[in-house]
C-alpha cells in the first residue's frame with residue numbers, strides 16, 4: 001500500500017520515486033504545486049435529459065429547448081465533446097416530441 005506524495009491518493013500499479021516520495025507517474029510529471037484535476041464527466045446526466053423533454057412539453061417550450069441545447073452544444077463542445085453531442089441530439093428529439101404533441105393538440109382543437 002502506497003500513497004502518492006502529491007495528491008495523497010492510493011497509488012495502484014506504477015509508482016515513480018521522487019525526492020518528495022512515491023508518486024503516480026502523472027503526478028511526478030506535473031509541475032510542483034499543480035493539483036491533479038478530477039476527470040471531467042463527458043456524459044449528459046439524466047437530469048438534463050428529463051429537463052429537455054419536460055421543457056418541450058410546455059407551450060413554445062420546444063423552441064427554447066432547441067435554442068438552449070444549441071447554445072450549450074457550442075459551450076461544451078471543446079471540453080466535453082460527447083456531452084455536447086448528446087445534448088444536441090436530445091435537444092432535437094425533445095423538439096420533435098414537442099412538435100408532435102403540440103401539433104396533435106392544435107389539430108384536435110381545429111377539428
Ligand SMILES: [Zn+2]
Nearest residue numbers: 004007024027
Ligand atoms: Zn498522485
